[in-house]
Amino acid sequence: MKLKAIFNRDGGTFKTTDMGEFCVRATEVFALAGHQISCSVVAGKDVVPALEAAAGENGVDALIAGGGDGTISAAAGIAWKVGLPLGVVPAGTMNLFARSLTLPLDIWRALEVLAEGSVQAVDIATVNGKPFVHQFSAGLHARMVRMRDAMEFSSRLGKIGASTRAAFGVMLRPPRFEVIFDIDGDGREEHRVVSAVSVSNNPFGTNPLLFADDLTTGQLGVYIAGPLEPSGVGRLAIDILRGRFEENQAVTAATAKMVRLHFPRRRHGALCVVDGELLRMPGDVEIRIHHNELKVLAPAVKAHAVRSR
Structure with missing residues (x-):
């Protein structure tokens, strides 16, 4: 090649x-x-x-x-x-x-x-047409990234330190906002007050870094955390570190091929994070999975494992 x-x-x-x-x-x-x-x-x-x-x-x-x-x-x-x-x-x-x-x-x-390695097909997702490979999020994560980006750092360790300080800041003042969501266009729109919404390219695995173990399921991971007090954010953080955040009482988890989100009180759009990039998205967001549409160079063992499923 x-x-x-x-x-x-x-x-x-x-x-x-x-x-x-x-x-x-x-x-x-x-x-x-x-x-x-x-x-x-x-x-x-x-x-x-x-x-x-x-x-x-x-x-x-x-x-x-x-x-x-x-x-x-x-x-x-x-x-x-x-x-x-x-x-x-x-x-x-x-x-x-x-x-x-x-x-x-x-x-x-x-x-x-x-x-x-060998060429292998994996999934990619889009939010309002913008591609992403990891996750879209609003609420806790977006506030943390905004606080971190306001700090000065010039190294990898500095970024980790800034992220840690921002996480503690968010824990003390967790956001609350309204969202109306529709999963897979089933018409059953649900209106909730939440502290966080995250939609991932394939469901997260049981790891504290929250990344997908399998990028070929053809499903989005959908995670919604209800309104949290500082103590609730702390418990959620502990469960994430244990790799068991889906067991947290505040978290609702689902899978979908398409998710529509509406932020009714975000007149000027919602502050969101797309693969680590802080963006202001419109009040209406549509997220889709594109199954096996991204070609990647993958380790030979991984490629074999995917083919054998």
């Missing part, structure tokens, strides 16, 4: 990596596997244009994207739209999509696994 790699030099791990050496190693590893790869290292602000240009090049058989979850989400959306396979080099803080794909979190080892 002929591959084009775009690496975000502002992504967490890449900030302290000799990117020239990394690109040389990528070229060697893929050549040993019979592939041809060319690498570009760009600033964070230039990632999307670089990915779009790479996707439009003649003769490119697959894209490789390296960076954090935001970079990977953008790359997945671009690869999905043009029908190219995507390989992921996890260089961010959480690397949630890479975890779902069972990729190594070591960037050097990831190159070797991708070079020997």
Whole structure:
């Protein structure tokens, strides 16, 4: 295959990596596997244009994207739209999509696994047409991200620290808002006051980081937390750390292929998080799963496991 790699030099791990050496190693590893790869290292602000240009090049058989979850989400959306396979080099803080794909979190080892991997189809989701690979959320998570982004940090550890401080801030003042939701267009709209809504690309597994163990179920994970007091947020946090948040009394969990949300009191739109990016969405949101529409480079063992189901 002929591959084009775009690496975000502002992504967490890449900030302290000799990117020239990394690109040389990528070229060697893929050549040993019979592939041809060319690498570009760009600033964070230039990632999307670089990915779009790479996707439009003649003769490119697959894209490789390296960076954090935001970079990977953008790359997945671009690869999905043009029908190219995507390989992921996890260089961010959480690397949630890479975890779902069972990729190594070591960037050097990831190159070797991708070079020997195979193309596999997985699910991707959209919110009002915007692609995402991990989750859409409103409420607790959105407030936490807004508070974290208002803090200053320049490293991966700094971001983790800021996230921790923001989480405590949200715990002290949990949000409450109204939402009307319709699952799979069954016409049974439900009006509730909640503190959090999360819709994931496939249901979360039993892990404290809340990522999907399987990206091929063709289902969204839908999670709604009722109105919470600070103590309730604390109990929810403990249950998340235990990998048992669905057992929390405040949480309602379901699966769906389509979810419509209406935020009746958000006249200027709802503050939401889409794959880690804080956005103001319209008062009406439609989320859909697109089953097996995203092609990825997956570890050979993972690909075999998916085929055997």
